[in-house]
Amino acid sequence: MTVQIGLIGAGTVGGGVIKVLQKQKSILEKAGMPVRLARVADKVTSRFETLPVGDALCTADAFDVLNDASIDVVIELIGGVTFARTVVIEALNRKKHVITANKALIAEHGPEIFECAEKNGVSVYFEAAVGGGMPVIKSIREGLIGNDIVSIKTIINGTCNYILTRMSKEHLCFEDVLKQAQANGYAEADPTLDVGGGDSGHKVAIMASLISNGYVPYDKIPIEGITSISPEDISFAHELGYTIKLLGVINKAEDSEGLDVRVHPAMVKDDHILASVSDVFNAVLIDGDAVGRILIYGRGAGELPTASAVVSDVADVARNIIGKTAIRLPMSYYNSSNVVTINPIEDIVSRYYLRFSVIDEPGVLASIASFLGEQGISIASVIQKERHSDESVPVIILTHEALESGLKQALSIIEEMDYILARTQMIRIEQ
Amino acid sequence: MTVQIGLIGAGTVGGGVIKVLQKQKSILEKAGMPVRLARVADKVTSRFETLPVGDALCTADAFDVLNDASIDVVIELIGGVTFARTVVIEALNRKKHVITANKALIAEHGPEIFECAEKNGVSVYFEAAVGGGMPVIKSIREGLIGNDIVSIKTIINGTCNYILTRMSKEHLCFEDVLKQAQANGYAEADPTLDVGGGDSGHKVAIMASLISNGYVPYDKIPIEGITSISPEDISFAHELGYTIKLLGVINKAEDSEGLDVRVHPAMVKDDHILASVSDVFNAVLIDGDAVGRILIYGRGAGELPTASAVVSDVADVARNIIGKTAIRLPMSYYNSSNVVTINPIEDIVSRYYLRFSVIDEPGVLASIASFLGEQGISIASVIQKERHSDESVPVIILTHEALESGLKQALSIIEEMDYILARTQMIRIEQ
Numbered sequence: 081m082t083v084q085i086g087l088i089g090a091g092t093v094g095g096g097v098i099k100v101l102q103k104q105k106s107i108l109e110k111a112g113m114p115v116r117l118a119r120v121a122d123k124v125t126s127r128f129e130t131l132p133v134g135d136a137l138c139t140a141d142a143f144d145v146l147n148d149a150s151i152d153v154v155i156e157l158i159g160g161v162t163f164a165r166t167v168v169i170e171a172l173n174r175k176k177h178v179i180t181a182n183k184a185l186i187a188e189h190g191p192e193i194f195e196c197a198e199k200n201g202v203s204v205y206f207e208a209a210v211g212g213g214m215p216v217i218k219s220i221r222e223g224l225i226g227n228d229i230v231s232i233k234t235i236i237n238g239t240c241n242y243i244l245t246r247m248s249k250e251h252l253c254f255e256d257v258l259k260q261a262q263a264n265g266y267a268e269a270d271p272t273l274d275v276g277g278g279d280s281g282h283k284v285a286i287m288a289s290l291i292s293n294g295y296v297p298y299d300k301i302p303i304e305g306i307t308s309i310s311p312e313d314i315s316f317a318h319e320l321g322y323t324i325k326l327l328g329v330i331n332k333a334e335d336s337e338g339l340d341v342r343v344h345p346a347m348v349k350d351d352h353i354l355a356s357v358s359d360v361f362n363a364v365l366i367d368g369d370a371v372g373r374i375l376i377y378g379r380g381a382g383e384l385p386t387a388s389a390v391v392s393d394v395a396d397v398a399r400n401i402i403g404k405t406a407i408r409l410p411m412s413y414y415n416s417s418n419v420v421t422i423n424p425i426e427d428i429v430s431r432y433y434l435r436f437s438v439i440d441e442p443g444v445l446a447s448i449a450s451f452l453g454e455q456g457i458s459i460a461s462v463i464q465k466e467r468h469s470d471e472s473v474p475v476i477i478l479t480h481e482a483l484e485s486g487l488k489q490a491l492s493i494i495e496e497m498d499y500i501l502a503r504t505q506m507i508r509i510e511q
Numbered sequence: 512m513t514v515q516i517g518l519i520g521a522g523t524v525g526g527g528v529i530k531v532l533q534k535q536k537s538i539l540e541k542a543g544m545p546v547r548l549a550r551v552a553d554k555v556t557s558r559f560e561t562l563p564v565g566d567a568l569c570t571a572d573a574f575d576v577l578n579d580a581s582i583d584v585v586i587e588l589i590g591g592v593t594f595a596r597t598v599v600i601e602a603l604n605r606k607k608h609v610i611t612a613n614k615a616l617i618a619e620h621g622p623e624i625f626e627c628a629e630k631n632g633v634s635v636y637f638e639a640a641v642g643g644g645m646p647v648i649k650s651i652r653e654g655l656i657g658n659d660i661v662s663i664k665t666i667i668n669g670t671c672n673y674i675l676t677r678m679s680k681e682h683l684c685f686e687d688v689l690k691q692a693q694a695n696g697y698a699e700a701d702p703t704l705d706v707g708g709g710d711s712g713h714k715v716a717i718m719a720s721l722i723s724n725g726y727v728p729y730d731k732i733p734i735e736g737i738t739s740i741s742p743e744d745i746s747f748a749h750e751l752g753y754t755i756k757l758l759g760v761i762n763k764a765e766d767s768e769g770l771d772v773r774v775h776p777a778m779v780k781d782d783h784i785l786a787s788v789s790d791v792f793n794a795v796l797i798d799g800d801a802v803g804r805i806l807i808y809g810r811g812a813g814e815l816p817t818a819s820a821v822v823s824d825v826a827d828v829a830r831n832i833i834g835k836t837a838i839r840l841p842m843s844y845y846n847s848s849n850v851v852t853i854n855p856i857e858d859i860v861s862r863y864y865l866r867f868s869v870i871d872e873p874g875v876l877a878s879i880a881s882f883l884g885e886q887g888i889s890i891a892s893v894i895q896k897e898r899h900s901d902e903s904v905p906v907i908i909l910t911h912e913a914l915e916s917g918l919k920q921a922l923s924i925i926e927e928m929d930y931i932l933a934r935t936q937m938i939r940i941e942q
Contacts, residue, residue, distance in 0.1 A: 096801075100657045100801050103659075103800075103801075104656065104657055104658075104659075107656070107724075108656070110724075110841070110844070111656070111840075111841050112841055207654070212802075213655075213657075213658075213799070213801065213802030213803070213805065214802075214805055215646070215649070215650045215653075215654025215655065215805075218646070218649065218650075218653060218654045219646045219649075219650070219654075222646075222649060222823060222826065222827065223638070223646025223649045223650075223820075223823050224644075224646065224819065224823065225535065225538070225539070225542070225822065225823050225826045226531045226535055226644075226818065226819040226820075226821075226822030226823055226825075226826075227535075227644075227819055228534075228535075293538075293541075353787065353808070356784065356787050368644070368819065369534075369815075370527075370531050370534075370644065370815040370816065370818055370819035370822075371643075371644030371645075371809060371810065371815065371816045371819040371820075372644070372809065372810045372813075372815070372816055373809060373810070374644065374645055374646075374807070374808065374809035375806070375807070375808035375809065376805070376806070376807055376808075377784070377805065377806035377807075377808070378802060378803065378804060378805035378806065379802065379803045379804070382803075384800075384801040384802065384803070385801065385802045385803055387657065387801055388655065388657040388658055388799065388801035388802040389654075389657070389802075390657070391656065391657030391801075392653060392654050392655065392656050392657055394657075395653065395656045395657075396653065399836075399839055403834055403835075403836035403839060404834075404835070404836075405830075405834035405835075405836060408830055408834060409542075410541070410542050410543055413541070
């Protein structure tokens with residue numbers, strides 16, 4: 081038998097999938113998985129002109145794919161969570177397997193989708209939703225099944241990593257680098273989902289769900305983006321031996337029922353393996369109780385890396401279909417009856433970088449130190465430089481480990497002081 | 512049904528597998544893969560005392576496991592290629608699936624084993640044979656199936672990487688670090704297979720076979736170990752901005768039918784991602800035509816990391832058995848009718864680090880440069896330091912890209928000169 085594939089959404093990634101499928105056709109066939117691209121749908125029909133497929137395969141109507149009884153597998157590459165959700169649910173209800181690269185859809189509607197797949201006896205694969213071509217999902221679900229995964233730290237948004245890398249190397253400010261990134265295609269016209277941390281949050285929600293065998297709701301994850309990071313922060317971090325990255329962090333806390341999940345800028349030591357992940361590259365650092373630390377590093381986005389992941393899903397689904405095992409990996413635990421509690425970020429214990437913008441006058445440092453001390457926060461190091469404007473002078477403090485609630489309490493008091501001239505910058509330090 | 516497992520070889524890794532299987536039992540069960548450790552064999556029966564299994568399961572005779580008709584899967588953790596080979600072939604002939612961590616066995620007897628598996632309609636899994644708990648085999652065979660993998664560069668022997676890291680950090684010589692590594696268990700009493708490069712060669716042979724869909728014979732791979740690397744080489748490399756690593760290199764050459772496969776010490780730029788892989792850690796840098804560069808990093812050996820890989824194979828085999836798909840991944844291409852030609856190392860083009868030990872007299876550098884020039888080898892940089900003994904002075908030359916055969920021709924002429932006082936050191940530079 082030949083596995084019949086329908087592709088819905090023929091944009092950049094869709095075009096890449098078609099290319100990679102055609103290139104690997106004979107490899108898949110030799111490995112016992114003959115596949116055939118049977119139908120391609122996109123409402124933007126001008127996209128068909130550049131595709132290496134015959135006109136007869138193409139349609140503007142996604143339902144031509146969904147209603148084609150000969151199609152075994154639907155690849156959803158539409159993006160967004162509205163029509164994409166409809167397409168996925170309708171495909172599953174027609175007992176078609178689904179492959180998607182849609183992180184937002186899985187993160188926000190995972191339980192509905194997996195329950196629908198389970199009910200219909202078909203599978204949903206989503207390797208491309210996290211980390212582009214890096215086999216992150218496969219590694220978590222299969223390669224590391226001998227482990228209780230106790231933590232994940234990840235740089236999972238290429239746009240943010242590119243911006244932070246260029247800010248760091250060229251001493252530029254966020255806005256300038258963002259403009260350049262938009263000009264050369266590394267950032268979207270509306271960059272909010274990337275630079276605001278939401279895209280990282282979607283991917284972190286998916287990984288957190290997988291390692292906790294439950295559903296980690298995206299909208300409960302504390303998320304901070306990189307828009308407030310200044311060149312000053314980057315150079316102070318550098319001076320202190322740290323690099324600033326947008327990190328996704330997942331920790332199974334020993335003494336808590338809930339999960340510590342969050343996305344925010346963080347300082348990592350220069351010799352930390354994540355500090356060496358630059359430009360558009362992504363990395364996922366996984367800590368398993370048997371395997372120890374594993375890092376997977378690569379390109380987390382782009383036409384061909386993402387297509388590589390989609391095609392690996394095609395191979396898995398084709399093997400399932402040919403082997404008559406419709407559901408090989410369980411769809412059942414990622415469901416709405418098994419929602420994981422996310423710990424409040426105020427409960428974490430971390431070290432902190434604080435940059436206060438203060439009036440240059442005697443007693444200010446003593447006052448700040450005293451307010452921190454009242455919350456049990458002790459200071460590891462201080463940098464106070466000479467005045468860099470008539471207005472304010474930066475005071476940099478690295479704390480020892482402290483409870484975030486205490487730190488925020490101290491900051492809220494300090495922020496009220498007359499000597500504070502601008503919002504205090506706070507960046508967590510990850511070990 | 513419950514999948515019945517027989518374990519043969521209850522040493523360090525075997526004990527780890529038992530621990531991890533017990534710990535993950537309920538996870539595997541929930542995921543639809545109930546497994547049961549039915550039998551454990553080891554001729555060293557004293558090992559049973561520390562195992563968390565009942566005496567009734569244990570036997571000194573491997574054939575008690577092989578002849579037990581209730582056993583579906585045999586895990587071979589004996590090591591070596593003699594009795595281990597017998598056990599694997601006998602298990603396959605009894606239509607039992609085989610899981611092994613034995614890199615030497617797969618590298619040296621792969622075709623016989625896979626042909627036997629194919630003939631008997633069962634599967635052989637060997638994730639633990641390469642890179643301990645890192646999902647390298649799974650990534651190559653499944654996660655990256657959308658790619659033509661065009662090159663692999665890898666640090667795949669923890670003992671060598673530990674020795675080179677300590678030599679580099681503490682300015683020690685090879686012999687001293689080896690002794691310490693043996694004392695603290697990071698090196699075997701007979702370290703030949705590790706420091707001579709053979710262990711890396713086994714793993715590289717397996718990866719090379721997988722990416723070329725054929726059989727890359729281990730005994731044809733050019734292999735050099737790290738025993739000749741001196742603290743002097745490491746410090747000159749450092750001075751030039753390079754780190755010395757034992758690398759496995761696989762390149763699909765564009766203009767050649769054969770494969771470039773080799774294991775040798777190599778200099779990599781300090782900012783190369785492989786330069787940051789230190790101590791016992793391993794890394795596999797894979798270059799795929801769709802995905803670009805992917806790095807997998809982790810612990811390549813040890814009780815629990817290796818057990819993690821074995822248990823992931825158990826899960827895969829259990830899924831196959833329960834899904835009634837005896838052979839999910841093809842066993843057929845890794846066979847004796849499909850032997851891959853390995854290109855002579857003399858055909859590679861590389862940059863080279865050369866350390867000549869010469870008499871400190873006028874004209875020596877000119878003579879060396881002239882012999883190199885006659886072979887078309889141009890010099891990129893030179894370091895000549897003041898005499899460090901009455902006898903000899905080191906002259907360091909970094910070449911531009913050159914054909915290895917020409918370089919060796921030049922060296923064989925230079926080595927005959929009276930001004931040469933010791934064997935010339937040659938280390939390839941990898942981009």
